[in-house]
Amino acid sequence: MQNQLVLTAAVEREDALRYTPAGLPVLEMWLRHQSRQREAGFERDVNCEVQALLIGEVARKFSGNLAGKMVTVSGFLSQRSLRNPRLVLHIEHVEFVKG
Template sequence: MNHVELTACIAELSPLRYTPAGIPAINFILEHESEILESGVARQVKLTLKAVAFGTLAEQTVRLTLGKAFRFTGFLINARTSKSVVFHIQAFEIFEQVLNPI
């Protein structure tokens, strides 16, 4: 299964464009930073990832605030022109981090 959920901030946002079929599309760069336990050891994780959204999501994404955390859901593919990975966004929501849960 190819399903990805990632909490990240939008670092760069390209202008809204349209595919040859007239579908709105937007390319952007996501940045993620966290600490994760791996084999019992805390590890600092930093990730920069290319992303794209189409249709209504593209029109909504263009209005998002740079640097604010969102939870993105989608799938990964290889870019057509290279072997890099692109995160295709299917949904997003504002990420509200709870600092001290009770």
């Protein structure tokens, strides 16, 4: 079963394109999400930063073009590495938000 996380956020910053030992392009970025959500019958302000990765040809395509833009992304959460349990959003789809 595949569950997709969908998030609309501003790309606060992006690192330079790098490559894995296997030669895959990787673009690391930080997303800033702000919204108002309803929880237990009350309105709540949500403001968070999410570390995210684009891997593969899509990383090369978007490299240098995301910082400062509003995007809606979808993907999945995973630990950063085998030794680092910190969560990272692995982006599978990027859509620019108009406006």
